[in-house]
Amino acid sequence: MRTEVGAGARASRGPLRIALLGCGVVGSQVARLLAEQAVDLAARAGGPLEIAGIAVRRPELPRASGVDSSLFTTDPAELVTRPDVDIVVELIGGVEPARSLLLAALDAGTSVVTANKALLASDGAALHRAASANGADLYYEAAVAGAIPLLRALRESLAGDVVRRVLGIVNGTTNFILDQMDSLGSDFDAALGTAQRLGYAEADPAADVQGTDGAAKAAILAGLAFHTEVTSGDVFTEGISAITADDIASARALGFVIKLLAICERCDGGVSVRVHPAMIPRVHPLAAVHEAYNAVFVEATAAGRLMFYGAGAGGQPTASAVLGDVVAVARNRRAGLRGPEPARYAELPIVPMAEALTRYYISLDVADQPGVLAPVAEVFARRGVSIKAVRQEGRGEDASLIIVTHTARESALAGTVADLAAMPVVRAVGSVLRVEGEEGE
Amino acid sequence: MRTEVGAGARASRGPLRIALLGCGVVGSQVARLLAEQAVDLAARAGGPLEIAGIAVRRPELPRASGVDSSLFTTDPAELVTRPDVDIVVELIGGVEPARSLLLAALDAGTSVVTANKALLASDGAALHRAASANGADLYYEAAVAGAIPLLRALRESLAGDVVRRVLGIVNGTTNFILDQMDSLGSDFDAALGTAQRLGYAEADPAADVQGTDGAAKAAILAGLAFHTEVTSGDVFTEGISAITADDIASARALGFVIKLLAICERCDGGVSVRVHPAMIPRVHPLAAVHEAYNAVFVEATAAGRLMFYGAGAGGQPTASAVLGDVVAVARNRRAGLRGPEPARYAELPIVPMAEALTRYYISLDVADQPGVLAPVAEVFARRGVSIKAVRQEGRGEDASLIIVTHTARESALAGTVADLAAMPVVRAVGSVLRVEGEEGE
Numbered sequence: 104m105r106t107e108v109g110a111g112a113r114a115s116r117g118p119l120r121i122a123l124l125g126c127g128v129v130g131s132q133v134a135r136l137l138a139e140q141a142v143d144l145a146a147r148a149g150g151p152l153e154i155a156g157i158a159v160r161r162p163e164l165p166r167a168s169g170v171d172s173s174l175f176t177t178d179p180a181e182l183v184t185r186p187d188v189d190i191v192v193e194l195i196g197g198v199e200p201a202r203s204l205l206l207a208a209l210d211a212g213t214s215v216v217t218a219n220k221a222l223l224a225s226d227g228a229a230l231h232r233a234a235s236a237n238g239a240d241l242y243y244e245a246a247v248a249g250a251i252p253l254l255r256a257l258r259e260s261l262a263g264d265v266v267r268r269v270l271g272i273v274n275g276t277t278n279f280i281l282d283q284m285d286s287l288g289s290d291f292d293a294a295l296g297t298a299q300r301l302g303y304a305e306a307d308p309a310a311d312v313q314g315t316d317g318a319a320k321a322a323i324l325a326g327l328a329f330h331t332e333v334t335s336g337d338v339f340t341e342g343i344s345a346i347t348a349d350d351i352a353s354a355r356a357l358g359f360v361i362k363l364l365a366i367c368e369r370c371d372g373g374v375s376v377r378v379h380p381a382m383i384p385r386v387h388p389l390a391a392v393h394e395a396y397n398a399v400f401v402e403a404t405a406a407g408r409l410m411f412y413g414a415g416a417g418g419q420p421t422a423s424a425v426l427g428d429v430v431a432v433a434r435n436r437r438a439g440l441r442g443p444e445p446a447r448y449a450e451l452p453i454v455p456m457a458e459a460l461t462r463y464y465i466s467l468d469v470a471d472q473p474g475v476l477a478p479v480a481e482v483f484a485r486r487g488v489s490i491k492a493v494r495q496e497g498r499g500e501d502a503s504l505i506i507v508t509h510t511a512r513e514s515a516l517a518g519t520v521a522d523l524a525a526m527p528v529v530r531a532v533g534s535v536l537r538v539e540g541e542e543g544e
Numbered sequence: 545m546r547t548e549v550g551a552g553a554r555a556s557r558g559p560l561r562i563a564l565l566g567c568g569v570v571g572s573q574v575a576r577l578l579a580e581q582a583v584d585l586a587a588r589a590g591g592p593l594e595i596a597g598i599a600v601r602r603p604e605l606p607r608a609s610g611v612d613s614s615l616f617t618t619d620p621a622e623l624v625t626r627p628d629v630d631i632v633v634e635l636i637g638g639v640e641p642a643r644s645l646l647l648a649a650l651d652a653g654t655s656v657v658t659a660n661k662a663l664l665a666s667d668g669a670a671l672h673r674a675a676s677a678n679g680a681d682l683y684y685e686a687a688v689a690g691a692i693p694l695l696r697a698l699r700e701s702l703a704g705d706v707v708r709r710v711l712g713i714v715n716g717t718t719n720f721i722l723d724q725m726d727s728l729g730s731d732f733d734a735a736l737g738t739a740q741r742l743g744y745a746e747a748d749p750a751a752d753v754q755g756t757d758g759a760a761k762a763a764i765l766a767g768l769a770f771h772t773e774v775t776s777g778d779v780f781t782e783g784i785s786a787i788t789a790d791d792i793a794s795a796r797a798l799g800f801v802i803k804l805l806a807i808c809e810r811c812d813g814g815v816s817v818r819v820h821p822a823m824i825p826r827v828h829p830l831a832a833v834h835e836a837y838n839a840v841f842v843e844a845t846a847a848g849r850l851m852f853y854g855a856g857a858g859g860q861p862t863a864s865a866v867l868g869d870v871v872a873v874a875r876n877r878r879a880g881l882r883g884p885e886p887a888r889y890a891e892l893p894i895v896p897m898a899e900a901l902t903r904y905y906i907s908l909d910v911a912d913q914p915g916v917l918a919p920v921a922e923v924f925a926r927r928g929v930s931i932k933a934v935r936q937e938g939r940g941e942d943a944s945l946i947i948v949t950h951t952a953r954e955s956a957l958a959g960t961v962a963d964l965a966a967m968p969v970v971r972a973v974g975s976v977l978r979v980e981g982e983e984g985e
Contacts, residue, residue, distance in 0.1 A: 136846060143706070250847035255700065256693040259872060264691075264864045265584070388853060391832040398851075405577060405864030406691035410839075410853035412829060423705045423846030431700060 118151035119433050122182045122213075124158045124204060125194035126166060126175075129218060129245075132422035133192060135169035137429075144426070148433035156182045158195075183208040190432050192425060193217040202226055209233035209241065214436065216428040218245035218421055224319035224335040227326060240432045240441050245424035247320045248273055248397040251413040252427070257327040257401070264403040266328040269367040270540060271399030272392050273320040275415040276311035277343050277363040279303045279395040281351075281380075285360055286393075290348045303395050313342035314363065317378040321365035324399070325376040328367055331451045333376055339456035341379035350534045353466060353505070354382045360390045364539055365399075368459075373452035375459040382464055383540035400540075457514035462491075462541075464507050466533035467523060471502035475528050479504060482526065486519040487511065507538060559592035560874050563623045563654075565599045565645060566635035567607060567616075570659060570686075573863035574633060576610035578870075585867070589874035597623045599636075624649040631873050633866060634658040643667055650674035650682065655877065657869040659686035659862055665760035665776040668767060681873045686865035688761045689714055689838040692854040693868070698768040698842070705844040707769040710808040711981060712840030713833050714761040716856040717752035718784050718804040720744040720836040722792075722821075726801055727834075731789045744836050754783035755804065758819040762806035765840070766817040769808055772892045774817055780897035782820035791975045794907060794946070795823045801831045805980055806840075809900075814893035816900040823905055824981035841981075898955035903932075903982075905948050907974035908964060912943035916969050920945060923967065927960040928952065948979060 121137070123130055137144065137152060145151045154171070158179035166172065176182050183191050183204050191208040193215065195201055201222050205215050210233055217223070223230070223246050234241035244254045248271070257266070272278050276298060283294035295312070298304035310316045318338040325333040343363050354361050359382035368375045383390055388410050392398040397415025402408050414420040435441055469475045476493065483490050489509040496503045508516065524532045562578070564571055578585065578593055586592040595612070599620035607613065617623050624632050624645050632649040634656065636642055642663050646656050651674055658664070664671070664687050675682035685695045689712070698707070713719050717739060724735035736753070739745035751757045759779040766774040784804050795802050800823035809816045824831055829851050833839040838856025843849050855861040910916045917934065924931050930950040937944045949957065965973045 132846070140706070250705075250844075251850055252693075252697040252700075252702070255696065259693075259696065259868065261693070261864070261868060264867065265581070386834075388832060391829060393827075403691075403864065405573070405860045405867070407855040407858070407861050407864075409692055409855075410851070412851035412853065414848040414850075417848070419846045420848045423702070423844065423848075426705065426846070427700065427702060 118153040119148070119189045119436055120153050120155035120187050121429065122155050122158070122185065122188040122191045123194070124179050124183070124191065124201070125196070126157050126159045126170060127194065128418040129421045129425065130157070130194040131167035131170050132418040133194065133425050134171070135167060136422055136426055138169055138171070144430065148430045149437045150433070152429065152433060155185060155188050158182050179204055180207065183213065184211050188213055189436055190429060191215050192429060193219055194425070195219075196221065198222050198225055205230060206233050209237055209239045212237045212239050214240035214432045216242045216425055216432060218243065218425060220246040220316070220319040220323060221335075224322040227323065227334075228332045238441060240435055242428035242432055243323075244428050245421045247323050248399055248411070249413060249415045249417065250420035250423040251397060251399070251411045251415070252424075253399050253411045254323075254327060256409075256411065257324070261401070261403055261406060264405045266401060266403045267369050268402040269324050269328050269365070269399060270389065270402075271324070271365045272362055272389060272397055273324075273365045273399065273415065274311055274317045274363060275395030275397055276304045276308065277317070278392060278397070280312070281343060281346070281361055281363065282393050284346070284348060284351045285355065288348060288352070291344060291346060312344050314340040314378045317363060317365050321367055321376050321378050324365065325367035325374060328401070329369060329374050329451055331374055333374070333453060337376055337453045339377040339379070339459070343380050346380055347534075350536060353534055354464075354536070357382070357464070357505070357507075358385050359383060359464075359538070360385055361536065362389060362392075364389075366539065369451075370454055370460060372458065373454045375454045375456075377456060377459065379537060381537045381539040383538075387540040389540060457512070457517075459513045460510050461513050461516060462508050462510050462538040463516045463520070464505070464534065464536045464538050465520060465523070467504045467506070468530040468533060469502050469504050470528045470530065471497075471499045472528070476504070478526065478528060479506075479523065482522045483508070483519055486515045486522065488515050488519050503533065559594040560589065560630045560877060561594050561596035561628050562870065563596050563599070563626065563629040563632045564635070565620050565624070565632065565642070566637070567598050567600045567611060568635065569859040570862045570866065571598070571635040572608035572611050573859040574635065574866050575612070576608060577863055577867055579610055579612070585871065589871045590878045591874070593870065593874060596626060596629045599623050620645050621648065624654065625652050629654055630877055631870060632656050633870060634660055635866070636660075637662065639663050639666055646671060647674050650678055650680045653678045653680050655681035655873045657683045657866055657873060659684065659866060661687040661757070661760040661764060662776075665763040668764065668775075669773045681876055683869035683873055684764070685869050686862045688764050689840055689852070690854060690856045690858065691861035691864040692838060692840070692852045692856070693865075694840050694852045695764075695768060697850075697852065698765070702842070702844055702847060705846045707842060707844045708810050709843040710765050710769050710806070710840060711830065711843075712765070712806045713803055713830060713838055714765075714806045714840065714856065715752055715758045715804060716836030716838055717745045717749065718758070719833060719838070721753070722784060722787070722802055722804065723834050725787070725789060725792045726796065729789060729793070732785060732787055753785050755781040755819045758804060758806050762808055762817050762819050765806065766808035766815060769842070770810060770815050770892055772815055774815070774894060778817055778894045780818040780820070780900070784821050787821055788975070791977060794975055795905075795977070798823070798905070798946070798948075799826050800824060800905075800979070801826055802977065803830060803833070805830075807980065810892075811895055811901060813899065814895045816895045816897075818897060818900065820978060822978045822980040824979075828981040830981060898953070898958075900954045901951050902954050902957060903949050903951050903979040904957045904961070905946070905975065905977045905979050906961060906964070908945045908947070909971040909974060910943050910945050911969045911971065912938075912940045913969070917945070919967065919969060920947075920964065923963045924949070924960055927956045927963065929956050929960050944974065
């Protein structure tokens, strides 16, 4: 039987069989839900779903209830190429061995559901090519923003539209930290400590607070939004560890809130993809995203402004996204075909950060004297940066200038800040923050 | 050729041909975008899309630029059954003749994309049956919440999950009116006038302000969320015309905002589907939905709380949703198969409004005397309604009691209000508003 028929033909006769790689927080939820909701899932998938095997590193560890340990194997390479496996669900994370395992599965024509953002952000193109060449599906809704059905929207619903911009809070840990700083006035270290104590941040929070997790997600989003190959390395990345309680207070005074944003934009000459903290107006829908929630704003030519909001992490929400993908892939398998492939025909160039159009908020400690504004304004003019608003605050030692610019090239803005720092009338450059999410900018 | 091959086989050879019914605000945008974005759409749909004909009632009327009037026909019945038509896009609205035209198309095996909420809310089950019996697709993303890809999420992404509740602002006109009342303190008539002047409300605003538009959308949402047949007639519906500036002010004082909500809930004994104004906490994500925007909150067992936000109406957003569906249907056609069908296997009973679990906010004008609270509390206790919070305000003539209840059966709450109105110490029942969207209720 194994050699007689292909996966599609076999699939339509009996249950579809799933190889589960990894049985941690998400994997054990997936295993549990597959068992608990078997009847529902079968009705939705067009036939029963069965676990063929679960690859784990240490089978002796205790697992969540509802996980059948008789399915455990320590040989994932054998599991993914078993001829009776129809769908590989990968939840081990990291680039290797996930990459080799998934390429082996796809090469054998087996469809893949994965939540592995790091792998997709580094090798997404190779995985898509392997899926395409072998008639297999590659779904990864859970890789960005947990259970929020955002990737499917970009891949399918907005397929008839032109996406101009994606602006999102895609890292729950940093949103929790910034939300704590904003609501309690605490500084970064205290907020990080709270996040760690409550389980929102890991003991080593580097990937979250330095923005690398966000960068991987931005690469995946930009690839889908603009039909272009984007890797983590293409993403300008700046974390939140330099954000001070003063920055948060200044933003608040101006009616803004600071969020770590993933930004993917169509611009002259290509696509700009970046992750950095930015001030957004308090009336912007993203400003109302609290705690560890994720939300992604999409601007498309015809659809206008859309926002998707939900839990961005956690075992259950991630497992829900994985199961949604499993059902979709199962339906495709039963029909003997592949789901819609993300189109990859635009291949726009990635614009370097220096060329990106952004806006700056700058606070300067200045000498309290009449006429300090004129030379400062002159510096902006020389760099071709237009000032939108200026406010002078305090007197004497405490005098400061708050400047918000119009949109300008990042290199011109960075150059302006360097010039300002060198001015005798400027005692110190306080905060420098990019501004996003304002109308007409 | 026409008689030799079926639609699927023909489709894979040449362009897919679209019959467009209606060429008004949305239809003309669809026609324009099909022409303007032909290259993009062909890449995404797997082959070119062509307009076979456009059914209009009065071909002599002027149309938006980009619409080819040589495609006009005044015979929609002939157009939808033309053998060279692969997809019927229906944008005429209303139950008839749309119903007969779409059933004729589906019976001929032609797939349908429609934005017709009234038809879907009355005859959705019959249309789905016809689609299923004839191997045709039936897509209608644009029928609820414009370009927000909400139905696809319910149909596909959440297919592996159990939806517990859908709570949404699905009517932009009423949201605009309530938002004006909340932000400006104006009364209903003034806010309606502004909405009409700005084009957010029609000259006859009945369908919007009485909640019938929302009821149709609630029926569609409940059907998809709970895999159950729900029609408009099943939906308890209450509009916003009785909401006063005082109600808005009272809500504001308590930290609430009043929104017209479509609510679809799993409950003991079945499904509760209703549309009525309700107070929601100002910190709830739906409270931040301003102007004519739509947003829908979905609570699912595994996915947790999700929200979808965007423009709920307008030619371009609606056209975007229609084109997303057209691309999906075109991909299915080229593959010779149907897209995932909304599962309809649960068929839960619709719980009558009297049985629904809700919460009430009640304000009472009372005689200013010691001991008024005891007999009032006694009325609640007799009806088995638990009081969550009470506040006494004013003295003498202006004395009032503000009461917020815990969750109780609607019939018990309504009975309590009737009992209160009959009490000698109660001079008048002021506002009675349901409360939604609080944690743990």
